[in-house]
Structures are given as C-alpha cells and as structure tokens.
Amino acid sequence: MNAAAPLFRPDLLARYDAHGPRYTSYPTAIQFTDSFDAAHYRDAARRGPANAPLSLYFHIPFCDTVCFYCGCNKVATKNRAHARPYLDRMKRELALQAALIDPSRPVTQLHWGGGTPTFLSHGEMAELMSETASHFNLVPDEHAEYSIEVDPREASADTIALLRSLGFNRLSLGVQDFDERVQRAVNRIQPRAMTETVLDAARRHGFRSVSVDLIYGLPHQSVESFARTLDAIIALRPDRVSVFGYAHMPSLFKMQRQIDESALPSPAVRLAILERVIARMGEAGYVYIGMDHFALPDDPLARALDAGTLQRNFQGYSTHADCDLIGIGASSIGKVGDVYAQNARDLEGYAAAIDAGRLAIARGVRLAADDILRRDVIMRLMCGGELRFDDIGITHGIDFSAAFADECARLAPMADDGLIDLTHDAIRVLPAGRMLVRNVASVFDRYLGQSSLQRFSRTV
Template identity: 55%
Template structure:
C-alpha cells in the first residue's frame, strides 16, 4: 500500500531551531541500543534461534570481515590493519565453525533473503577466499538464487577492480556499496584515503554493465578541510555518476574513543554553521536531482527498492541502516557482529582473540545481548515505524500490541510536546506525522520513545546532525 501522506519535496531550514534540537543521541539501528546490552551467553542465543524457527521468517545473514590494508583516520569501525591476506585464513576457519554451531539450531529451509558482507573491508579477501566463504555459507544455510534477494557487499574502490565485480556477480551478489567519503583530493589526503574519481567511476560503469540491481555510494560530511563549496563539487560529480542509492553520513569526531581520529586536527573540521550548510546543500541538490530523502542519511532513486519499500510501508531498520527486506531474522557472524533473532539481540566480542578463543573451545562466541520485554518490543516498533514511515499510527500500534497506545506512551507524547509546538511533528487524531523540518531531526523525535536513554549519558552517542 502507498503511504497515505505526501513526503515533503524539500526540507525546511531554521538554523536556530535546528541548533536547539541538535543533541547527541542514538541512530536506532536497534532498539534498545547496544549500550543496553548486558551479559548474555551462547545458551540464551541458541534458545532464541530455536524459538525463532516457528515464525518461518526469512533469514538475513551479516558477515563481518575486520581486515583493512590501511587505516582511514575518520574510521570508527571494528577493524584490523594488515596487508597480509594470509591472516584471513584462520578467521575464515573460525567463521565456518561459527556457521556450523549456529546452523544446528536453525531450520535452514528458511530462505536466506538477505546477505551483507561488511567490515573492515570485505574485498580485503582474495577472490579464492571470497569463493570459499560463499561456499561455506551456502553449505551451512543454503543461499538463494531468487531474483528478489538482497545480497550486498561493501567495497573499497582502492582494493577492487572490474575482475572483482565480475567475480562477485558470479558468487551471487546483486548489490554493491562503494566507500567514497569525498572526491576532493585535499580532504582525501587529510583522512588518509587518497582515491581518485576514476577508481570509483570505473567500478560504477562495470556494475551497470554487469546488471547489478542497485549500487550505493557512501559519503561523509563534516570531514577536515571540507567546505560548502568543496562538498558541492563532490556532489556534482556524484550526481553525474548516478548511483541508485546514497548514504551521506555525519562525521562524529570522537578521538577519545577512536584512536585513528587523533590524527585529525580539530581545527581543520568545518564549524557548526558550515557543516549545517553542507547538509542543507546536500539535501536540496539531491532532491533537485530526483533522489528521494528516505530518512536521516539515506537517499534513493524513486525506482530503487528502498524508495519502493517506503512507499509501501514495509521499510525496516537494521544494523546496516535502512533495509527493504522486512520481517527477517538477522544472524550476525564474525567478530563484533550482532544478531536480531525473534525477541533477542546477541553480540559477539569485539576483540578478535576473545572471538577465536570461544570458537576454539567449541561454543558460540556470544557475550552480550538482551531479550526484549513487552515494553521494549512495543517501543521498538514505534521507533522503527516513525523512522521508516516518517509517521506513527497510534491506533494501529495499539491494535498490534493490545493496549491503548496513547495512554501507554503518555511519557513519550509528553516528551514530544516541544517538537509539536515547534512544528517538527503534527498530530492528526491518533496519527503522528513528521514534517519537513522534523524529518531532518528524526533521531531526536525517536528519542522521545526511548525508555533506556535517560541512564546512558548522551556523550556516548554522536550528535544528531
């Protein structure tokens, strides 16, 4: 079904209003967020895997490849810098062990509708290692050949070429995500990621020739030496390349948490006004070029599956951001990977040694997680629909959970009162609708529904914009 309200053609800009709401807060790739995870063992996770079989939901697999050949200074990912691809061999062995232990508790006749390799840099692997990993995944879970599958991989254009893309297509991948960040050579040098446009352009051309369903480019605003003019030049080139999707992430400078960021001089970062100007220009230019602002940092062409899913009301958020494949159980494999199965989140250790030791001892590496309460599940649904549909029907939410949603969420509605007064959200009976200005601050609006947030401390999160 189509959304019963029009999406805004442009974003309303009020700098003073935005400054008031630009606080630190979660991105809500999960609710509750990972900061709420507690001690959680393999037995609890395997029970969740078995319980989830009754749903017959499709499976979504995420594989974390932590290796990179070089470190980008902005990076906040869980990664290991090395140029030695032999180090991937023992890691692939441990991954296979994890797959074997996981698949024992899964009904593997459930279709694997979604597959995502992230990192690190998955294309750190040799072509033979990629083939080996796909073979092991297929043997353990049974991969799909369905045309509607969503099999994606993150690619560093500096570590891939046209032969890589042809190999990935042969392995069954049909969607690519290329890391670009910025096309300005000065910015690239400042973040230790020198990547001439020709590298990206050649891969985009080959992906189109090979018939990949969708291609995403990642950009980051707020990087050192960026200005409105320099990022506008990057956007102009990106629009010429015409990717189906774009992710425009906000750089969060947290050098106290992420050591590589200590190589970036705070004085080189664009100021708050310049950064907001970059974001304003970005949204307006992309919308003028025909892209749909899906929400937060995601843009897509109207015919792309993300935009279609949003129009149909089936868009979902997971640990990779927005997803067009709703209602699947996500199994995360590899160091630091997080699973979302039935009513449980389960996370592997972030230290490679701990991950290896657990699997060498013959059991899954799960160390943290959470089983959601009724309150968690209801609030998760409310946050997800608000962030995906840019609206929330309290009547439908109450029906789904058997409660008076307006009374149950009276605390959240009270916290939304300033946003209602400021025109970020409007109320039409039981329906909350996000306005053009509110769309920009959707993370802040979602925070009103978060019952875990008060005790977590905002400094643990990046700023909303």
C-alpha cells in the first residue's frame, strides 16, 4: 500500500456515501430472528473447544441523564437503587453462562459498556468483578485487555483508581465535543477539565491505553469549532481516538427527535470536518486504523494493524484473536461457535427470564456455511484491507473466482475509481478506499437486498 497516497478523496467520498452496515458482525443483527432460542445457544456453547479464549461483555444500561444523539440501549434515571436488582440478575446470569463453558477457558478480553457502567456504586462494581472471577478464568493483567466505557461526568479520580485495582487496564472516555453550544444542543454538558481529570488519573494509576470518543455531524458544529475540540484532544495525547459520524435516525431513536435538524451541519460541512480530522490526526502522528479509529504508533491497535492480526467484534476493532464472546445483561450480544445470540432488550423481559432461572436469549441466528465464508471475506477486508483468493479457497474449499464471480464484477467500478486493486488472485484496498471499506465489504453481503439500508448509518 502506498502510504503517500491520500486517504481523503472528497469526490469519491461524496459519490459513495450511502447507508451500510458497520460489520461488527456478519450476518448483522438485522438477520437475527426470534425463532432462535436458548436451546440453540446451549448446544453451540457446549460444543466449544477447551482452552479456546473467551471475551466477556457486560451491558449496564443506566444513565443519569440522556444524550440526545445516543442510539444505545439505555435507561435514563437518577434513581441509583435500580442498579441493585439488575446487578443481582447479572450475577445469576454469570452462573448460568459459566455452567455451559469449560472452566479452563481463559478470558483474554472483558468489556463493560452501556449506558454508563460507572452508574454502579464502587461497591457494586467490585462485587460484579469478584463474581465474574468466581465463575470464569480471568487471565493476569499483562495477558488480557479489560476495558470499560467511562463518562467523565460520572467518574472521579477515586473511581479511576478503583477501576484499576479491579483489573481494568483500558479506558474509553466519551467526549463527543468540547464546544459548549454543541454540548447544550445534545444535552451533554461536560467541561474539558472533567475529561482532563479522568485522563490524568488513568495515567497515574497505570492504565495501559486510554481512548477518547468524538462525534462529528452534531448540531452547530463547524469545521472551525470541531478543529478546536480536535486540537484540545490531541494536546491530551490519548492512545486512541475514535471520531464517529453522527447518524441522525429519529425514526429509530426517539430521543434524537429532541435535536433541531436545522442546526445539523450540511453534508458539505460534514465532509469538510472529516477532511480536517484526517489531516490533523495524521499531522499529530496518529495512525489511521480504519473507518473512524486512530491510534498512536506504539498502541496495540496500530501494532496489530501492522502485523495483520487486527480483529473486529461488537465493540469495534480489537487486538485479540477471534474469541467466543459471552454477552451479559439486557440487549447484550454473544457469539459462540457458529451462532450469534442476543438477550432481551427490555429490562422487564430480561428480568423475567433470569428470575425464572433461564438464559435471557430472545433472538439470534445460526450461521450457515455460506455465512461463515462471507464473514471471513468481509472481516479480512475490514481488518487487513487485503484478500488473497487462494487463502480463502484453501480455508473453505472453494474456487474463489468462480464462487464470487458476480461480486468481482460488481467490484470493477470500485477498481476503476481507485478504491481497490482487483487482480486475478487478490483484492487490495487502496488508500483512497480505506475510508470506504464498508462499501467494498458490502458487495459480499448477500442480505443487503433483503433489508432496508435505512436501518444502517451512513458510510461517510
């Protein structure tokens, strides 16, 4: 890949801007059905190989206040008492899940998301981590990535110290924008000092990696205003920065109806903001990982990209090998063997299942051989930017060129536009195509014609 070739091609970005999956899984969650039940999941879990690594995801849905842009599954409440019954049910779910898994399997990855995980009290967080360790084989800190999403408005320096003592070694900090007018428009008032306090505490207590999340495309943002936020973040020097494009889908996410659509930046302004992001992050020494992720050159994500070992899961890009994923909590998604499974999204459905002593799985999908093949193709493109036909052929026992003749024909215009290099034996994503890798990967998605693209965010 020619590193000097430009990532940002406004003509191509404008031409290919469309709705499409982010491919944190394939098939995507739209293909999950309620005919899939806990029996399917139990069968897949019990067939899991001994000693294969595990990843654990915990969804803690509570937020003290709601951010208008948010599309996550959350419950806005100031009543901290709601955490106790939910915590007790997560503990019972841990026992149900652990009964299906070989106890020797090492947990090399763990993530708490939400919502706001630090909605839990210090004692409750310690209790949940202790209960997890009693059921699963958590490997030592130096061999694992234990991460948590932190809202700086909900975390003091003491909270950060506690999280490190519990074993967390990576933080993801939500910021979105430092501009006060933007913050008021999205109901997230977060002075810069709050973020600095949390980041400084993370460094003092030895967190190995700190990530910051930003969003462009929010109301009242301009190129100049977002550049000020970007420069402030770069001055703080987090290990990773994610810069997501805001997906305004008020028909799907009711809270987004609180946003004044007339204040949203135009497509041209969004594109100009993205251009500034790409240029400024590169000037600051950050490596473009893919899609909306950047990392410092010595961060494990950047090293994994160089080594060709980058992975992708429901939390985004990952440094660990493809793990079975156990989802805990309402709406959590797991991947075990050849199945994906999602818990009941609402607290009532989740509670009813756990209180009855059964898994809370409400829907899912068992992957067919074609799904597994296409998942491999899509993930190689998304993570490595290269697909050698012989590698796929040997792994899956197919003739790639024959099996995907139609897809290769549909890729030809992308090759003509300089997004990819398409030869008789490989597909390579070129620099101009890296920001449009979702478009390239979607050519191999056989379900896209069967579902509404409007349910996905825009690719730019």
